[in-house]
Amino acid sequence: MTLEIKDLTGGYGQVAVLKKESFTVKDGQVVGLIGLNGAGKSTTIKHIIGLLTPRGGQILIDGMSLKQDVENYRKKIAYVPEMPILYPELTLKEHIDLTIMAYDLDHDKTWENANRLLKTFRLDNKLEWFPQNFSKGMKQKVMIVCAFMTEARLFIIDEPFTGLDPLAVKDLLDIVEEKKQAGCSVLMSTHILATVQDHADKFILLNNGQVRADGTLDELKAKFNMQDANLDDIYIKMSNEDN
Amino acid sequence: MNNLWRDRLRRHQLDQFKYLRLIFNDTFVLAFIVLLGALGFWYSNLLDTINSELWFGKIVVVAILFITVQAGHLATLMESPDSTFLLVREKQFYKYFQSAENYSRILPILLIAVVTFLLSPFAFQGAHISALSIVLLGLSAVIFKMVLLDIELLGLYGQHSIANINIKFASELIYLVVLLLSAYISAYIAPVVVLICWIVLMNRGQKWASEGQLQWQKAISDENQRMFRVKRFYNLFTDVPGVTSKIKRRKWLDFLFNSIKLNHKNTYLFMFARGVVRNNEYMGLFLRLTIVQIILLCLIDNFYVALIVEMLFIYLVGFQLKPYFKEVMQNLMQRLYPVSDKSKIADFTKISNVMLLVQWFVNIFAVVYKFGLSSNSLLINLGGLLVIVFLNYLYLPHQLKKYLVNGENI
Numbered sequence: 312m313t314l315e316i317k318d319l320t321g322g323y324g325q326v327a328v329l330k331k332e333s334f335t336v337k338d339g340q341v342v343g344l345i346g347l348n349g350a351g352k353s354t355t356i357k358h359i360i361g362l363l364t365p366r367g368g369q370i371l372i373d374g375m376s377l378k379q380d381v382e383n384y385r386k387k388i389a390y391v392p393e394m395p396i397l398y399p400e401l402t403l404k405e406h407i408d409l410t411i412m413a414y415d416l417d418h419d420k421t422w423e424n425a426n427r428l429l430k431t432f433r434l435d436n437k438l439e440w441f442p443q444n445f446s447k448g449m450k451q452k453v454m455i456v457c458a459f460m461t462e463a464r465l466f467i468i469d470e471p472f473t474g475l476d477p478l479a480v481k482d483l484l485d486i487v488e489e490k491k492q493a494g495c496s497v498l499m500s501t502h503i504l505a506t507v508q509d510h511a512d513k514f515i516l517l518n519n520g521q522v523r524a525d526g527t528l529d530e531l532k533a534k535f536n537m538q539d540a541n542l543d544d545i546y547i548k549m550s551n552e553d554n
Numbered sequence: 555m556n557n558l559w560r561d562r563l564r565r566h567q568l569d570q571f572k573y574l575r576l577i578f579n580d581t582f583v584l585a586f587i588v589l590l591g592a593l594g595f596w597y598s599n600l601l602d603t604i605n606s607e608l609w610f611g612k613i614v615v616v617a618i619l620f621i622t623v624q625a626g627h628l629a630t631l632m633e634s635p636d637s638t639f640l641l642v643r644e645k646q647f648y649k650y651f652q653s654a655e656n657y658s659r660i661l662p663i664l665l666i667a668v669v670t671f672l673l674s675p676f677a678f679q680g681a682h683i684s685a686l687s688i689v690l691l692g693l694s695a696v697i698f699k700m701v702l703l704d705i706e707l708l709g710l711y712g713q714h715s716i717a718n719i720n721i722k723f724a725s726e727l728i729y730l731v732v733l734l735l736s737a738y739i740s741a742y743i744a745p746v747v748v749l750i751c752w753i754v755l756m757n758r759g760q761k762w763a764s765e766g767q768l769q770w771q772k773a774i775s776d777e778n779q780r781m782f783r784v785k786r787f788y789n790l791f792t793d794v795p796g797v798t799s800k801i802k803r804r805k806w807l808d809f810l811f812n813s814i815k816l817n818h819k820n821t822y823l824f825m826f827a828r829g830v831v832r833n834n835e836y837m838g839l840f841l842r843l844t845i846v847q848i849i850l851l852c853l854i855d856n857f858y859v860a861l862i863v864e865m866l867f868i869y870l871v872g873f874q875l876k877p878y879f880k881e882v883m884q885n886l887m888q889r890l891y892p893v894s895d896k897s898k899i900a901d902f903t904k905i906s907n908v909m910l911l912v913q914w915f916v917n918i919f920a921v922v923y924k925f926g927l928s929s930n931s932l933l934i935n936l937g938g939l940l941v942i943v944f945l946n947y948l949y950l951p952h953q954l955k956k957y958l959v960n961g962e963n964i
Contacts, residue, residue: 360890385892396886399801400829408816409825413891415818441801 312387312464312496313337314359318368321358322520327366328354329520336465336496336513341487343507344500345542346517347550352500353393355517356469359498360390372465386414389463393470395450397442403453404438410457425460431482432456448474459486466490468499472506484510508542516549523549555646559653562631573788585866589850592863596853597672604680611681612737615673615691620730622669623695626662628706630654632777637770644768648760651710655703662699666692687741694736694744697752698729704755710773711766725751800834807831821893822882822901829878830905836878843871844913851920857930864917864938868910872945875906876964879954895958902954903946910942 314336322328328351336342344352357363359370361377361384369376377384397406407425411418429435432452442450451474458466466487472480487497487510501507507514508528515525524534532538535545608614630651640647670692677683683691705722708714715721729748736744785794811827814820830836847867854860879902882888918935925931957964 362886362889382892382894385890388890390887390890392886398825398829398882398885400832401825402803405824405828409821412816412818412821412824413893415892418816439803441803443801 312494313371313373314465314496314498315371315374316355316359316368317371319355319358319365319370320367321363321365322354323363327520329358331368332517332520332522333368334515334522334525336498338496339491339494340513341491341497341511342499343511343514344498344517345502345504345507345514345546346500350517351520352517353469354520356390356467356498356500359467360388361385386462387464389458389461389466391451391454391458391466391468391471393473395447395454397445397450397453399442402439402441403434403445406453406457407460410461414461416460416462421460425456428456428460428486431486432479448476448479451475452479455483455486459490464495466495466497468497470501471499472501472503480506504542504546514542516546518549518553523552555643555650556653559631559650563653563657566629566631573785573794577788585870588859588862588866589846592850592854592859601675601679604676607682608680611677612683612734615677615681615683615688616730616733616737618669618673619666619691619695620733622666623662623698623702623729625665626658626699627776627780628655628703628710629658629780630710630773630777632774634774634778637774641770647768648763651707655707658703659700663696666695666699670695681737683737683741687736690741690745691733691736694729694733694748697745697748698725701725701748701752701755704752704759708759708762708766710769710776711763712769712772713762713766801832802834804832818893819897820901821891822898823904825882826878826902826905829882830875830909833878836875839874840871840909840913843867844916847913847917848920851917852923855924857925857934860921860924860930861934861937864921864934865941868913868938868941869945871913872906872910872942872950875909876950876953880957880964883958895955898958899951899954903950906950907942907946910945914938914942 316335317333319329319332320327332351332355334342344355346352354363358365361381372384372387375384398409401409407422410416411421426435429438432455434449434452434456437445437449442453445453451471455468455471458468471483475483484506487499490497499507499511513525513527514531516523516531524531526534528542531542531545532540535548537544537548540548628651631654670688674685674688677688678685702722702725705725708721713721728751729744732744732747736742788794810831811824814823814827816824830840844867847863850863850867851860854863883898914935917938921931921934925934953964956962
């Protein structure tokens, strides 16, 4: 799976948040999308999953745009939003059934996957619960289970590490690694730089709706001329460039 | 403090006005008038059948007045941040509450006046209570409402009992007794007794309150609950932000949708079926309207009125299911599912079809009970069927498509 973003311009209404943004996510890559509040991380994600329509540029998944084939484009993506969104009327078990139906997945095989994930996140004894009984972190875990049990090839996770307990963060990173080994790609936006630094292959630094720099940690160090730096240092240096 | 009250009241009234305007839309007014007419017709028929005093007549009058007095509470319009920001003004809050109490009196007084007025022909005919007496009884209800509001105000200061006797409970009991005495012996008893209570409370109220302490937490949570009840009522007719309806599991109803096969085609059927069964709002809407309709159909002799009731109520249920579709579609995840708009709409009309047909089917019994196996019965039921066809095959698909594809508000 390859995600290609070429000269993407877009935003909400008349305000252009993204200005000619370009980057790619290749097969089996875990990519961290990094930037200050308002840099355009969530806006980029909303364009990729098709909640916003680009004003200019292209977004291609395996060479295919959303317009060309809506249903197949959507089947390739799984998305975990920053704020969990669940149906108040459905139990946890029914959320999984609904996802299986919506993505037209194989019932038994997917349930096998789901059960494994539910066990990992210690939700396997809460199948009959309604969302109103779940804490925020638990809801987020439900979203993660529903996303990672699908056969999507690109996983997009918006701020995955806030609200999860440390054990769940570790479990999530294990699952991400597993998907990576299977050849899937993962794009995650986050502020928790220390965590993402150890687990992503590549970083995209967004600033004011543009890609300021991208590459591996070593490449970024070279670009910013900071040899002993970690991601935090580079991030702060980039934010100071504006002033 | 007076300014604070005035500001809040103005904001509150603007809010209420906004919702009331939404509630009293054309369909509702029409339904309301038909309902009112039908009830009026029934009431006047009922009065015609009463020729002599009924043994339970006075008890009915007393019960209705006593229940009416319970309606309406102290609207303090307090907000959650008050307990942080206005804590320092605690001393001045009594004045604020007095303004609140004045305002809270208006609606209950109007309600008591209307109920007493409507009750008077029955009281006269069925209970042999004279016109002057019924006026006195109504007056006692008005004064007792003032007493109850005073007691609620004392409750905000933690003053619930005198000498270990719960004030509210004791006064309710006293009022019930004097109402009965008034109805059977002399109508002057109730107004005089409650007037004395009220005068005592007016004189001593502030002192009693100052001996207690303002219960911020309770005052705010009471007001929040009161507002929630009001908004939930509005929510029956229109979308109120921040009011989410209750969800119940209702496992015993699972059989209703267990036959839906778990495949891609049925994605939304699966979802909608569970929603309408478990969401109290839509289940409640369906049951309330269907039950009212059955009662009306069992009472109405007139063919045309019955036809209108049959068609109108089916239309109302179908029309008010529409917000449920919107509610589900506003969920972000559903926009990412690889499911076509067409199948979403088809699944929704399927659910609406099932619900309306159940409603229609139950009504057949009421219609046949009243009109027998006649051509009138047939016409009324056909009328209902016609509305279902119109709703599910013309109106809803068109409206839902407008909403999904063009993003228009429906």
